[in-house]
Amino acid sequence: MNRRTLLATAALGLGLAFGGAASAQGMDKVKACFVYVGPIGDLGWTYQHHQGALELVETYGDKVEIAYQENVPEGADSERVLTQMALSGCNIIFTTSFGYMDPTNTVAAKFPDIKFEHATGYKRDHANVSTYNARFYEGRAIQGHIAGKMTKTNKIGYIGSFPIPEVVMGINSYYLHAKKVNPDVELSVVWAFTWFDPAKEADSAKALIDQGVDVIASHTDSTAPLAEAAKTNGAVIGFGQASDMADYKPSPRVSSIIDNWAPYYVKRVGALLDGTYEQVDSWAGIPEGEVEIGEITDAIPAELKAEAEAMRDAIAAGTYHPFTGPINKQDGTAWLAEGAVAPDGDLLGMNFYVEGISGDIPK
């Protein structure tokens, strides 16, 4: 342990002694850096993170300087990019993809004075690493409700990217809420095994439509599924994913889940500026504005629109949790008892379908 870390540890101890409110002095100017997995022009995941970054400049003006790098492959390259960013004088570095988890922690160990924020991961090996994620399943609940009511064929579809807990969680939430309002509903899941491949996403949507599905939710990043739905002249509806995809309003895009990272970024950089920054494990959703429900269009009946908005408001107020028991697992065993709410730990590691969904999660 060198002198520098020793001092840092002492300061931390001092901070704790004063109630742990402030772990560092405030700063006059913060350089916030962002590592993106895709191009900022993907109109999906990376685009939304970049919108959040731009909001920082909007909010804090010249007290904040942002720098970013696009298309950073996960693995060895990200470790180098992170180190170079740290060397260039970034004060806080946001790493916006799951695959950056280990590199983020490795580099954080070498730069204890720099804050690291890793999106969608769970490792916080060092005091300067925080993690953040969004409760997308809250938005899926609203989509499921709309899907259950709107389907005429009683077949709804979901285009999954990879069978990871986040996606499985979305599928379950979507299905549960569709089933609640329409007991006859059947769910078809297509795994595209990609986050971004417009042609394959279009093919997946087409396959679902050809199977009689008339409401499609997608967990991949492009607008291709909506474009495919648009070709059916209103017979099939879908939802915007990651960004609003407003071009497909009012139909087929009847609503959307918008990843809005701006509130979190503004809060964290603000905390760094005024000296109240602390390590966190943040998982925010509709209440915090991190998951936004894009405008519900008039393509769906006013009554249903009101129900969907009521559900959104109930989630926002904290009075409703999308995973509230009784819920059984696919094999019929009990998961949540009557009135019980899913613990975050169960959700974060979710690797099972709920009762009623047919098919297996690819292993």
Added chain:
Amino acid sequence: MFGGIDPALLISALMVASVPIILAAIGELIVERAGVLNLGVEGMMIMGAVCGFIVSVQSGSAVMGFVGGAIGGAAMAFIFGVLTQFLLANQVASGLALTLFGLGLSSLMGQSFVGIRPPATGAVPFGPLADIPFFGRVLFSHDWVVYASIASVAAAWWVLKATRTGLILRAVGESHDAAHALGYKVRRIRMLAILFGGAMAGLGGAYISMVRVPQWTDGITSGAGWIALAIVVFAAWRPWRALVGAYLFGGISVLQLNLQAAGARIPVEYLSMSPYLITILVLVIMSSGKGKAALNAPASLGQNFHASR
């Protein structure tokens, strides 16, 4: 009916899904028949995709968009042509560099066009024909580019088989020295073939950004160019086989998604491998069977030509 999948829907879906690959493959097939190996199909396709998209949005016309896409692809091919035909650079490396350059440049050009919807490319109005059971859906329900792609296969076949142009093209591809000795302008012929290949790849790319998806995002072709290259070899440099290959590949890709949607209990990861596995299998059967001799590539493929005299 198998597994709850409607064959008419499946066939019509695969016909649409295969269009970009067919267009690009026919272009590359002509290029390779002229003895040039251009591995930059992906780069030309994506430039076609971005140029087609920009032109169609600016002009409001889908047809103009396709023209723009063809020009964009051909412009990329022009770079390749100059490098390989006049500066005698290695074709494999030039093609790969072309892909790298195309991916970068297209993204720069497309920056302000993200999130816009292009004008629609309409279905050809066949009227009552489209209502015929099965055949109506399969044959008479598409946009004009689908028919154009099939027509391009027929045209390529006819030109190669029955015209003087085709004969010259093949002569240049088989032995550029002999063709040169006979007085053919090897470089000019190859250059034209390369430009044609680029234009076709550009059309294929434009079809992705304007019809298949339709939107502009970075990397939208996501590997279609590589598949087109594979299809050319698969087809043993014959147009109709390229069509079969593209339909086979597109068909299996669409089929695996349909099987998933229909809830078939087949492990997904093997399903998504299946198009590649089956393509290899068919290829092995073809190359080991009677068609063996036909598998021979154009003799001068990939070799640069320099007239020493």
Added chain:
Amino acid sequence: MLRLEKRPSPSRFWQGATPVLAVVLTMIAGGLMFAALGKNPFEAIRTIFWDPLFHPQFADYSRPQLLVKAGPLILIAIGLSLGFRAGIWNIGAEGQYIMGALFGAGVGLAFYPADLWFIFPLMVIAGAFGGWIWAMIPAILRTKFNTNEILVSLLMVYIAQNFLSSMSLGLLRNPEGGGFPGSRNLSQYPAASNPELIAGTGMHWGVIAAFMAVIAAYILLQRHILGFHIKLAGQAPRAARYAGVNPTGLVLLCMGISGALAGLAGLFEVSGPAGQISIDFNVGYGFTAIIVAFLGRLNPIGILLAGLLMALTYIGGELAQFMLGLPAAAIQAFQGMLLFFLLAVDLLSNYRIRPALKKEAI
């Protein structure tokens, strides 16, 4: 009108001068592009080519990183160059790289958490085997059924990618990873990791293997009968057959070597810099290595230099992106330009440019 006259042997002067000329030309064309994007072209060029090597803030870190980035490129390119010289087209190194990483990491993880000295050597063997077996599929199909190896090796890349995602979601998934995809991190498992050997140098076993491959290939091509056969098979296939070269054996050998080296690159990458198997583990080294092989003119020393140059543009490009806010796409286009110019000016080493005496039919 100018005309080209083939030199009897490549010009030594131009072989050395053309890369410099190409870099200068790229700087001019790239500078124009950066200026068009509203950035200071001189600053951008300096950031890409100079800063990774000499910038006081970054150079200490970036210089060793050049080796880390160039290592797998060189290792794969050396293997490929042997086949390319013999006219055997393995363009599926990306797939062999993936399979090497999967086999190697699989063996290592099977022993977890045992701490035995032989685990890493065993992983190295498994990695080479994984790449080798993946390359043997197109090689055997070619020799037994005359199936085109370009196509099969390329298709095998896609299959390997599917295996990769299946493995990182299934068999090799970290059981303590909370259901997320991706294996355990090998860098936290000392018996199976490939760490930096001397701190601050970037040297890991993969870089050493790359240097060894360069030397071995150099000796093979210069001094060994096999190297002669390889060259002969590429330049004059018929003569090679008369000289007693066994074409089947040559295909199996060249594909095998390139597959094994690509597999090794994958193994060293997964156990070292990358650390773990994940869905997006492969980042295109197998394809970039094809470019490196040709930029190095299929010559071992040339490949070494070409690999380092490519690595420089990657690392400098990263710096330019976040220091100057240049879009990633501009860097990609810039790399493309560099390749174009390198390929274009290569003409000067093999040909003389002379004024045409009379109009020629071209």
